[in-house]
Amino acid sequence: MLKLPFTSRPLTRIVCLATFYVATIYLVTACSLPDRKESRLKVVVPPIDFVADEQKGELLYSEYCSACHGPKADGTRQGPPLAHHIYKPNHHSDMHFYKAVQFGTYQHHWRFGNMPPVKGISPPQTGHIIKFIRAKQSTIGLGTAKEH
Numbered sequence: 001m002l003k004l005p006f007t008s009r010p011l012t013r014i015v016c017l018a019t020f021y022v023a024t025i026y027l028v029t030a031c032s033l034p035d036r037k038e039s040r041l042k043v044v045v046p047p048i049d050f051v052a053d054e055q056k057g058e059l060l061y062s063e064y065c066s067a068c069h070g071p072k073a074d075g076t077r078q079g080p081p082l083a084h085h086i087y088k089p090n091h092h093s094d095m096h097f098y099k100a101v102q103f104g105t106y107q108h109h110w111r112f113g114n115m116p117p118v119k120g121i122s123p124p125q126t127g128h129i130i131k132f133i134r135a136k137q138s139t140i141g142l143g144t145a146k147e148h
């Protein structure tokens with residue numbers, strides 16, 4: 001058996017073994033634990049020259065979002081109102097909207113359950129929807145549509 005020079009000193013040996021175990025456990029855990037799911041999500045946004053259109057947004061919103069978030073972004077029994085101070089621009093940035101649409105979101109602010117990802121919708125289409133929602137927010141005094 002390999003005999004290291006310091007292994008004859010019991011205390012050093014214990015410290016050595018303890019370090020070895022801690023390091024092994026750390027390595028095994030670090031390698032086997034998945035990253036937090038969210039940190040791997042890559043949110044896709046529209047190109048830099050994209051110009052959002054509120055009217056297009058309204059149509060897309062009624063097709064993809066209003067069943068849960070209400071025709072006027074005022075909420076339903078399936079989902080919360082988006083014209084609400086929780087979702088105003090300085091609290092939920094546009095990025096939160098792109099992310100929610102692409103990946104869905106876990107129930108965390110309300111008790112409606114999770115929001116599933118919205119299939120078949122592109123980042124520019126989401127951009128139009130955000131414009132519409134920001135306009136709805138601004139009509140009740142939450143931020144201004146111009147900000148976004």
Ligand code: HEC
Binds near residue numbers: 106
């Ligand atoms: C099947 C129902 C459903 C549909 C369809 C849906 N949502 Fe949601 N959405 C929810 C629920 C429920 C929540 C609330 C989750 C919570 O915070 O508890 C939510 C939350 C959100 C949030 C907040 C995310 C966050 O980070 O807190 C945004 C933004 C959002 N929805 C945007 C949209 C848009 C835009 C659409 C349409 C493209 C849409 N949703 C379609 C159910 C839905």
